[in-house]
Amino acid sequence: MRQADIPEAAVARLAKLLLERIGLRPATEAQIGLRLALRARLEALGCEDPYAYVEWLEGGNEVELRALLPLVTVGKTDFFRDSNQFRALRAQVFPELIMLARQEMRPVRIWSAGCATGEEPYSLAMLAAELGVEPQGIDLLATDVNPVAVERARAGRFGARRFATVSEHLVRRFFEADHDSFVARPELQAYVRFEVHNLAGTCFPRPRDGGCWDAILCRNVIIYFDRPTTSRAIGRFFDGLREGGYLCLGYSESLYRISGAFELVELEGSFLYRKPVARPLVMSEPRPSLEDTVARLRKAVDEHRKRAMTPPGPPPAVLAPKLAAPEKPASSRAPELDVANPLQQVARLLEGGEFEAALLTLDKALVQFSGSLALLITRGNLLTVMGRQKEARQVYRDALTMEPLCAEAHLFLGIACYEAGGELDGEAAQELSRAIFLDPSLGLAHYYAGRTAERQADFASARRAYRNAVNVCQGKSSWTPLLGHFPDLPSDPGVIARAAGYALAGLEEL
Template identity: 35%
Template sequence: MTDTAPAARAPAILSADDLERVSRLIYRHTGMTFGESKRYYIERRIADRIARTGARDVRAYLALADTGAEAEQIVNAFTVNETYFYREEHQLAALSNAILPEIVRQRRPGDLVRIWSMPCSTGEEPYSIALWLLENWPLVDAYNIEIVGSDIDTAAVARAAAGRFNARSLARLPDAVREAYFEPEQRHSRKIIDDLRESVHFTAANLVDPASVAAQGKFDVVLCRNLLIYFDDASRAAAAANLYDCLNPGGYLCLGHSESMARISDRFTLVRLDDAIVYRKP
């Protein structure tokens, strides 16, 4: 198998059966649902992977795609990595104004507090947590804050660990924050300073796989934003169970603004904070 740059990226023409096979493959690996309504999206990515692997046609590629390294590559090709710094800032405000003060109320200085950003995409989400706490939570240095960023997309995780970002990702950061924590590089990109980059630990994880989630350990806060919208009911239920299990008692879960646990799980308690609506493990 080769992984050279494709000579062309004309869409592969998938039969209805091929489209169903691709959709089942992605669902089995990620819990995300695709179908006829996403045909153009699917065909572009399959055409790219056919060109990169040198497979002779769609059928040959699909035989390859469920095995070894190519299974990882096709998952990476279909994950969505749309994000930027300080996205849904109101939840970051809730984190510093209410969630963490409540969590540390019965902790001692120096105690461990674990925060999980899942999915972390290319790093903007977990680094935003670190930046926000440094700038907005006076007690940030009084506790051992561990931030973990995880994603099913291994290529995104590698980019996150590298800590390089373009102007679009950084656009919503205050100028003072951007200047203090990011070093200019070529072509308007910036690299996050080493001290901050090393403060976030990155891992590959699959939210619908209990063993994968359990391997990350227990957390006091989980930010799982804009992922459940890509799942069907069965995958949402599996994800909710895994999120519940990975939280410490009294831990908090933050979802995206268009997401809710109301029709997924009754195990969480809804909490209305001044800045955001979140969920708590009793």
């Protein structure tokens, strides 16, 4: 079936389905991407009727919806997408990889896995060229499951609006104008080789020289996979990387519930995964892991709650400045931003009970690192702790505008809507449903979905959600961290399993 044969109404119904089921709102200019995705799935299934296919999805076929999702975002990629991560690549990662490759007398080995229409690999190629690497000095492989997207990427032709994030200098150096488009010059195309590859398959590519990859970029791809497929892909990434090699994921993606084999490092305000080395890494200073930061944040929140529950009495001197003091309390000052480690700085402030200062610091950090989803969600969670629920809900909505497929943002927004006392139960149910679709292992989402359904007197749905919460949480000894932190999370997942069990027992009598 040709792309032109797909009716506009079928595309519109598909867009409506994506919005309702997972909160993904394709932009008007992304309609061509929806058509490409729809055509690819129709051809793969041997189906001639796009309306029948969309009706199949509307009937609740989650397996096929997951197969469609990786193709839907063909039109969403940009040059130098996630400026924080590219800042880290330019300032630290690429110089390190280039120096090592030259010492070992070999090319730098980079794999762009899930390259869509090519903006990411061409961005990497421009970065390498700007740092003095010749085409023969880098093995840059770009792959995607969609053969149509790969052909477009190989052609190197992009509409003018794609260059909003590209400096005029780079456009002049690496592209030629052709009517209303720009075409990658042959010298830029020489840096990249394109191939069709399915990350859900069993065979993973290797560099030309048979070695291991120095870095793999797989951004905004694994979020579409189910858990087993993601685990297999991440395991093969780990095997394919050299010791000390980097894995770059999208800012809404995390390995917390997938793999503990990688180290998590913060570079230039961006988080990257690194394969550990047998020997100690030489670093200017040790960087605490994000897991440590989350634990410190949670400990600080616990201390804050303990102080709040202390019987009335004379407050500690540190929390009771004299009325005559001309300066503001320490908690309202905005300290200098630690650009290298903003989350660590927030943790230190929370440990000291300086919640207002922590909030001001997050606001500063978000000006500096506007694309950081982790910082934005942390801000929403901090507002929740401070009792500013309406503001927190808006922050979660902002996070979903940035990345509609972030399961944690849907979860936190759903809980925040539920806590509104019933007036937002419709939105709560919708957001919790989206979180569960994106990550069925979120026991907390199942539990709150049950509470929401029970309050709406939908007892059948409540029973089903509570059973799912019990199944997900039972037998777990500890939670795996989420993106951001959730201060009310019980220390033992068994607490949620038992609460869901009690609620289920009560509903069995209805």
